Amino acid sequence: MKSITITILETSDVHGNIFPINYGNNEPAGLGLAKIATVIKQERSRNPNTIVIDNGDLIQGTPLTYHFVRSNNKKINPMIKLLNHLKYDAAVVGNHEFNYGMKVLQQVIEESTFPWLSANILNDKGNPFIGKPYIIVDLEDGIKAAVLGVTTHFIPNWENPDHIKGLTFGDAFETTKKWVEKIRKQENPDLMIVSYHGGFEAELETGEPSEKLTGENQGYLICKEIDGIDLLLTGHQHRTLAGTVNGVPIVQPSFNGQAIGKVTLQLSKCDERWKITEAKPEILFVSEIEVDNRSIELVEEYEKETQAWLDQPIGQVIGDMTIDDPLKARLYDHPLIEFINKVQMDVAKVAISNTALFNNISKGFPSKITMRDIVSSYIYPNTLSVIRISGKDLKEALERSAGYFMLENGEVVVNPSFTTPKPQHYNYDMWEGINYTFDLSKPIGERVVELTFEGKPIRPDSKYDVVMNNYRAGGGGEYLMFKDKPIIKDIPLDMTELIANYILKRGTIKATVDENRKVIW
Template identity: 80%
Template sequence: MKSLTITVLETSDVHGNIFPINYGNNEAVGLGLAKIATVIKEERRKNRNTIVVDNGDLIQGTPFTYHYVRSNRHKPNPMITLLNDLNYDAAVIGNHEFNYGMEVLQQAIYESNFPWLSANILDEDGEPFIGKPYTIIELEDGIKAAILGVTTHYIPNWENPEHIKGLTFDDAFESTKKWVEKIHNQENPDVMIVSYHGGFEANLETGEPTEKQTGENQGYRIVKEIEGIDLLLTGHQHRSLSGKINGVPIVQPSFNGQAIGKVSFTLTKNNGRWAISDSKPELILVDELETDESSLQLVYDYESDAQDWLDQPIGQVKGNMTIDDPLKARLKDNALVEFINKVQLDVAKVSISATAFFNNVTKGFPSNITMRDIVSNYIYPNTLKVIRICGKDLKEALERSASYFMVENGEVIVNPSFTTPKPQHYNYDMWEGIDYIFDISKPIGKRVVELTFKGEPIQPDGQYDVVMNNYRAGGGGEYIMFKDKPIIKDIPLDMSELIANYILERGTIEATVDENWKVIW
């Protein structure tokens, strides 16, 4: 009886990280594709039957990729250059692949030496818009591995409509079920791999729901209800997962290139047919690994250009616009968030604005501001929208934000629903143009105790034009009260560019706090 080992490696949610540095301060960090490259090369050296898949959210996420799109588009995409060099076998479309627009995505696909997959994102003819729902990898001794790509169908809730014009996002679960059956019937593979840019909606052990069942994440249902899957590669949630569900190995390799998923299959040939006799899922953390210098050299010119751009002086701050404690900064009005709202109000020419701190490493602006300071504080390529909402919507949105906090033994903590399984600090908004107070000692849903606009109470049926980022305006972050509201104005420029332009026009900006909101308990 003959046996053979197959290795499957997965990257996911790399988000433009190649170099092992923090672009906010250029300090070394243990992440990035150049460290992952060390693993890939070693695994390929050990086993020629190695398959490497990227599971999406590859081409967006750092100043490195942002500067490429702004200034170096005449060159090949550096992320694709590296994946080509590492001989990736396939890549799956992630939701952030659309952030820079369809032209950038299509260029990346065109330059790739490997197929991009997504069975459930369809063009106007009802066909997969990149042409390939799956690919077949031929291995030693005639072994066939099928890789099916699927993508969370929740993308229209976040993405700029212009970036996904003409596309239909079919239900990921239903598409997976249909294509797995079709692939088995047509290709008869020895190994069926589903690479799903989505995560898990339920506890992996109990099956209990862990989030609202919106369809954004369907991994648990996919692996429990669809027959014929030998491996489920996942992502999107930025979790570190390896294990088995329903006997099927699953992996999810964190984010920003901090880890790579590895699944080892043992196949045994019996009566002329290969069958999986064993499987082992695991994560390989890259923190302590050597960086692959040849990978860095491939894209060094891009990095050098980006670093020069990041250190360009933009302007100065009069006063203090730094953040020492992110929790305290979310409990009381502060100069940084007031400034970002001020930029949004100036651009949109409306009276009400909402924004957020996206994470807990935001440091604010020092007295002398560079592009590095802007992109390290405003990390997403958001655009702005002005939507028209009623007073009832506004109050519901504030109640959603107020649920961010909990009080335990007199101390304020962050509600675990905003931290587990994935940190979602970006889903707590702070507003300008209205005056409000949260009393977080009260039950969730009844915490907005004061709410006025221009000195008058907000009217439930009153109409208010509000500027916010495109993610929130589409209902992202469970702000469903904003979904499908009339769009009064669409501002297509990237928010970091708008901030830079605002500062450049003025030279000096002032740190102000009008204390229009506060949190009590």
């Protein structure tokens, strides 16, 4: 009986990370595509029957990629330059591929020597908007591997509408089911791989829901209810997963280029058909892997330009806008959060704003501010929207945020629903322009004990114009009370640019707190 080993490698949610550094301080970090490149080259040299797929969220996420797009650079996108060099077989469109607009995405697709896939993102004629739902990879001994690309259909809940104009996002599960049946019938592949930029909505072992079943993640449903899938590559959730669901091998390789997913399949020929006799899914972390020097050389020029841009002085702070304890910055009014809200209100010309401290790494602004400080504190390429909401919506949003905290033995801790299966600190909002108090001794959903605007209680049926980032305005982070609300104004500039412009105009900014928000317990 003849047998062949096939290796499938998956990157996902690389988010613009090539170099093994933290751009906030330039300290070494055990991640990046330059390290992953070493693994890919090693695996290809060991086994010519190797398929390499990127599963989405590739071109956005670091100052390197942001500066490249911002500078209207005529050169090829650095991420694409590397994937071309590494001879990727295909890439799947992720939700963050749309962040810089359709023109940038189309350029990325044109520059790629590999096809981009997404079966469920459709143009106005009802066809896959990039033309390719799947590819066939021909391997040794005539083995045919089909790779179907699918993207979470939840994108309209987050993305700037101008960036996805004319597109329809079909249900990922239903699209996968349709195309797997079609490919099986028309192509008769020996191997059916689905690369899904989405994650798992349920516990892999039990099937118990692990999040609200919004449709954002459908990996468990795909494995459970679609026949004919030999391997599911996943992402989007930034989790580290390797295992099987309903007999289907699955991987999800972390995020920011910290790891690569590897699935080793043993195929044996029996009765003129190839069958999978063994499957080994695993995650290879690259922290101890040396960088691939050729990959570094290819993009070194981009990095030098980025570093020079990051160190440009912007202005200075009077007072203290640094963060030494992220939990305290969320519990008590903090100058950095107040400042960001002030920028948003100034740009939008409204009196109420919300924002978040996106992670626990941000150090805030030192006394002398550079672009590096801004991009390390405001890490997402958000734009702003002003939406009109009711007092009832506003209170519901505050209750959602108040659920971020829990009490354990009288101490305030973060609710695990905001940390598991991935950290979601960015879903705790802090507001400016209103006065409010959370009482953590009360049940979740009943914690807002004071809520006023301009000295008067906020009425459930009154209307208020609020500025917030586009992700939140679309209902992202389970803030469904904001979804489909009237959009009064869109501010299309990236928030880092708005912050930089605000500081450049003034030269000096002051660290202030008006103590409009309180948390008691």
